Amino acid sequence: MSKLILIVEDEPDLVENLEYNLRREGFEADAALSGQQALARLKERPLPDLIVLDLMLPDLSGFEVCRRVRADETTRHIPILMLTARGEDHERVQGFEAGADDYVVKPFNVRELMLRVRAVLRRSEGPEEDPAPGQVSFGRLRVDFPAVRVWVDEEPIVLTALEFRLLETLFSRRGRAQSREVLLSDVWDIQADVMTRTVDTHIKRLREKLGPCGAYIETLRGIGYRFCATPPDL
Secondary structure, three states, X not given: OOOEEEEEOOOHHHHXXXXXXXXXXXXXXXXXXXXXXXXXXXXXXOOOOEEEEOOOOOOOOHHHHHHHHHHOOOOOOOOEEEEEOOOOHHHHHHHHHHOOOEEEEOOOOHHHHHHHHHHHHHHHOOOOOXXXXXXXXXXXXXXXXXXXXXXXXXXXXXXXXXXXXXXXHHHHOOOOOEXXXXXXXXXXXOOOOOOOOHHHHHHHHHHHHHHHHHHHEEEEOOOEEEEXXXXXXX
16 A cells, blocks of 8 residues: 655645655655644544655644644654755754654755655564564563564554664664764764754653663763663663
């Protein structure tokens, strides 16, 4: 079944262009011309598989739409690709802090955008075959990296694509300190000499979702974070 992409953009010409290119790539496309219209559409079914979200909307900002999508249990899993003319580092950081999975600056290359759409979708979904060979257990945490699935005490945990990428990065380097700058570069692909709470905000959300296993992620004051080398007794 084709993936459904929701375009949230107030420029009709751009919406038409995006719809055309997405359908040419084999996707289905739907559109909302305002933030409120997008939120109303997300109460309908089927839910989109990805949201392409402009920041400069006539009512709500794209940042606010993103926050509301992430705050709703029924939509928080949907990946969000922000598409905007606002490309300053602090605005990219703000977008990721709000919960975006990727950030593309206008004017953009259509081919690159289609590749990014596919990459975000690929990160957010798992294969249909039996995922067991890719599973790793670590204390009370179980992760299936190929299938992008997480369990704590055998209870499934729903993470966004970006939260899973953060967990995967930390877990793969367990026992090793990771600075905020390194995580910004490797997880968010941001090279920025700016003070940011992006990493701290997402670490906090990830810990909350992991419940007791959030303690596996240690804070190193003045340095960054580290995933425990061995699971502590919880």
